[in-house]
Amino acid sequence: MGSRYHIPKSLRGKPDIDEVLRYASYNPDAEKQYIDLLQTEEDFRARFYAEYREFNTQYKPEKPKNPAVKSSPLYKAMAERQENYYFNKAVFAYWFLFSAAEEYKRINQTKSQSKSRNDMPNHSASLQVNRSDNAGNKLSALAGAATIHVPGRQHSVDTGLMQDRDLKAMEAQNKHLNKLLIAQGEDIKELSKRDRENLTTIEDLRNRLSGFASKQLTEGNPNFTDLSDKNRPTKIAEYFHNVYDEEWTNALEVLSAKRQSSRNEEEAIFILMDIIKTIYTFCIKVEKEQNVSIITKIMRPCGATPMTDKEFNDKQNIVTDLERQIVTMRRAHCYEPISSIVQKYKESFKEFQLYKMYPEVVKYTEKCVEYIWLMRSSDPPIVLKWAEQGDRFDVNLYNHYTKKGDRVGMTVWPVVFLHEGGPVMHKGYARPM
Template structure:
């Protein structure tokens, strides 16, 4: 008799096979989940590390900010203290800027040596005499100085208006500025000097061109004069140039060097003298043409030469001088009376 198939065993085998497959799938899922878990754990670790770094960075920045604020406050304090030391004492050099009085005086002398000479040659080529060239160039530097002082005064008035909120055209007696405001205005004038200089130069050269055609070297000379005069005008207190002197007055070597002639009197000024401030010390000597006192020279020429004496004659005249002094005096009196009668 043929045995019948055992359906139970077949079902069990099929079930076992299904379970095995499911188990295998479960194992794969477990592995995948384990891998994802490891990956997430690593990402979490990295994020935690990043958060820690951000916390450290934040802490460091807060510390730096505090230090920076402290340093800025200290720097500001030192700056104000330094400015107060310099305030109203122009003899102390402000080395924080190139636009300082000693440097301006040095550059003003260089201007005479270089640009003045070039402009002088250009005017000479146009047929002007030496004196005409000197007068023209002196007039330009005087005019630029006056122009710079006027513009600097207007500029300071605008700064006061900005800092204090006073109208620019308000009465100056009503503009009661504090010391800090005055200090700020002085700093703004110094800091902006180089930038504002270009604008002032352009305005002056346009005004200069209206008066007539000018050469390139003369225009360069005018611009350089305007630059240095502007730097003089924005100083606290302003610098001063001296070019007005008494003609035939005594030649003062403290203020001027001689141009081409020698002598003890001033004939005319060639280049101005630069002072630190009004009635202040000399920063750069000017140049002036010297002359001699012709009246004294004429008297010396007309006076008769004294006769030469030997040693015996000199001794005799010395010996007789004391004895005959009274007689000589009386004789002179008689001559005077005769002249009066005549």
């Protein structure tokens, strides 16, 4: 997690919640609640392992009935970053922690009540024994007073006194043993805590080592894929293709609807294709401007004007090294600038103003900006290609749209390549002439 929210290493944080809080405003109450929920889950697992395992197995992601779940500091802190890719998963993880805390409280209360009921007869019996002992002691004392001068009774009085001393010694020894048992229990608990901390530290070091080795192997190398990377190229390409199945279909329907406009389907397809082309060009431009701006700030912090192409060429070694670091930072924080890029695109392209009255087109545009920016943030960048009208129809790159033919009439959806000159990740769609 970020430097602002600190979770003890002894607790097992939830990765999705950590990812959302990384960019959320710091709230000490949210941090405290998060730590309390994690500690409660840990106590649940430690004290009632069988019940915790059953709860974890049978749990289904659903919003808890307790209304406090949405008014808590932790939920409010996460809600600031609803646009974050991990937000929905973080909410499910939060619901799990909240439900686990309620279940732990219920089980704890049930077991405490059961223990109290079981202890009550023993307490009563103890009182009876104590009363009997006291009565016996009083009778023994009276008997001793009455018979101390009577021959034959002295032996029974001495035996009673010895038994009383033995009973008190056993009670003292039992009390001492109970104290030792409690102390040992505390020691075991402390050792278990240290063991968990050590295991967490080992796991953290192992993950860091694995991440470092993976980074050395995969960074800038498209032939290797880190399966732990949620923004790996195959996932981004899959997200982008889903836009064609959902948002593109909805936008096409409203743009070509007879009751709303006089456009035919072909004109609507051209509009949607043109939006993708302008977004792709726009994201490349933003990427390059970002590189130039950062490099200029580093190399000429007091310069009034950006560096020229000649200056870049003269310091190519330094520029290349900085660009590599910029790519790494862009990938690590690829979601943060998306909202501002979407807004800038909407303001920059007048053509968008013609279609902003259609919510389906707006959503289609926003999704395209998000996933195309993620493509440009990959290392190396994922590439989109369009066929030109009259090109030979290549079935290795495009699927036929509505009919078959040998020549491309228009591109309906672009083909996605892993990188420039790389393999096809998802075929596009084209309508033959």
